[in-house]
Each structure stands twice: as structure tokens, then as C-alpha cells.
Amino acid sequence: MSDQESPMNPIGIKRTIAYVLLWLALIVAVFAARETRSLPNWLLQLDRPLGTSLMGALAGVLYLIRGIYTNFSVFSTWDFERWWPWYFLRPFASAILGGVSPVFVEMGLMAFGAPGTATASAPAYLAVAFIVGLNVARSLERLEAQAKEKLGIKRSNAAESNDRE
Template sequence: MYAVAAFEITFSIVVIGALASLYTLAPGVWVDVWLLPAMCAALGGLGGAAYCLRAIYLNACVHKRWDADWLPWYFIRPFVSIIFGGVSFLFLKAGLLALDASHDPDGNPLGFLALAFIAGLNVDRFMARIEATAQAAWGVRPSRTTESSARDRVDTGD
């Protein structure tokens, strides 16, 4: 459990360091084009790490039900959250998700960053939202994982 907590904290420090280093880059086309998507991915990773740290606290300290079978999840989740943080940027920029009524894909960057953090924090619900958008726009059916996750939330009352 302590190794997992150390990993999550180290991961968070590295992501924060990467965010800080993005501001020290010399201005140029690369920075202009990739700064916001990189920040979205990084904040998604921070959201995932925050979720994992909270899960460690709840499962090890509060509920006393730490289970080593979940170790892969604790190590993989922050990286999945980075991906979903980046995907949140893509969907906002494409106009498939909207932050406000104006549907401006070049809207406030803080909105992009906030949604990226939320996407990383709650990957399951963000994935369900993206799949619902894909189903409405293109008729793509939700994945079995999302469907079973929705059933589990209904069964447990979440």
C-alpha cells in the first residue's frame, strides 16, 4: 500500500513538474499549438492520481479493506486519466462537448483544464458521456464495459 501511495505522489510531482516546464519553453509554433492539449492531458493525470490517492485512503484507512488484487488499477489509472484528459481537449475543440451555451471551441482555457481534470478524476462517467455523444452523433453503441458499469451504478444506487 505504501509503495502505491509513493507511486501516486511521485506521479503527481512529475506531472506538476512537467506542467511547470511547459511554461519555461521558448514561445513558438509548437508551444502555441500543443500547450493547451498537453496541459489538459497533464491535468487529467492529476485528476486520476487524486482519485487513486483518495481510494488508498478510503480502502486502507477508513474501510480497512485494502486488496492487493487492485494494484494494477492503482498503477494504470493515472495513465488512463492522462489519455482521457487529452481526449477531453479533442472533444471540446471538435465541438462534440460544450462548456457553455456559446459552443465556442476556442473558449476559455480554464474550462478546458477543468473538464480535463474531471475527465481524469472520473474516467468511467466521462467515457459514458463520450460514448453517449458517439451514439447520438454516429449511432455507435456503448461498449460492454460502459453498459455493465451503468448497470452496476443502478444496482448499487450510485
């Protein structure tokens, strides 16, 4: 960090806000293109994974906005140099978890004894994708706990309860 920059540097906050707004615009544009069927056919055929990925990413962006607001304005603890990887990678992690969330919804339905053809409604999938996109660390913890319980897979260190969301 240079002598002129402090952890509360305005350049870092401006870049982060611009990045978050770019993500938000991209998510809204792809959602709109999806609704108007303006996307390529191969992408339209992936409607559920696309929708849940977008919803997960939207939740991740919401969490970023909250993080910016609380760390910069409320607590004055903004440290761009330390946290920029988190701000950069969070939408990707949220989109990925949102995208795979339908698999876990289906597994949950089977675990509760639902018939093999039972599926949740489209809004339910989107709601679950939003929740896992918003709560990445807790979602990974729960996923690993279920994998350990159902499949005997040992937990990794990737999802510890002391991770910062």
C-alpha cells in the same frame, strides 16, 4: 499471496503511495517546465493537449490518493493483490481522457450551434480535463451515449455503470 502477507500488507501500500507521489512529482515538474517554457519546442507547440493531459492525470492521481485513504484507513479493505492494476493504470487512463477532452469540448460547442470559430477558454479546457480525469468511467459512459445518439455507434461493454471508478 505468501503466508506473511495479508491483503492489508504494508509493502503494497508503501509501493502504491510511492508510485502516486512519483506521478504527482512528474505532473508538477512538467507543469512547471511548461509554464517556464523549458520544454522542447515540439512539446510547447502541443500546449493544449499537454495541459489537458496533465490536468487529467492530476485528477487521476487525486482519485488514487482518495482511494488509498478510504480503502486503507477508513474501511480497512485494502487489497493490493487485487487492485494494483487499477492503481497502476488509472493515471494513464485519466491522462488520455484529459488529453482528448478538448475534442469533445469543441464537439459540444458545435452541437450547441456555436460558430465554427468558437472555442472555450484555456481554463475551461483544463476544468473539463480535470473532471473527465477524475470521473473516467462516467465520462466514458457519457461519451459512448453521445456517440450512439449522434453517430449511431452502439455502446461497448467498456463503460458500464457498475464499473468501479
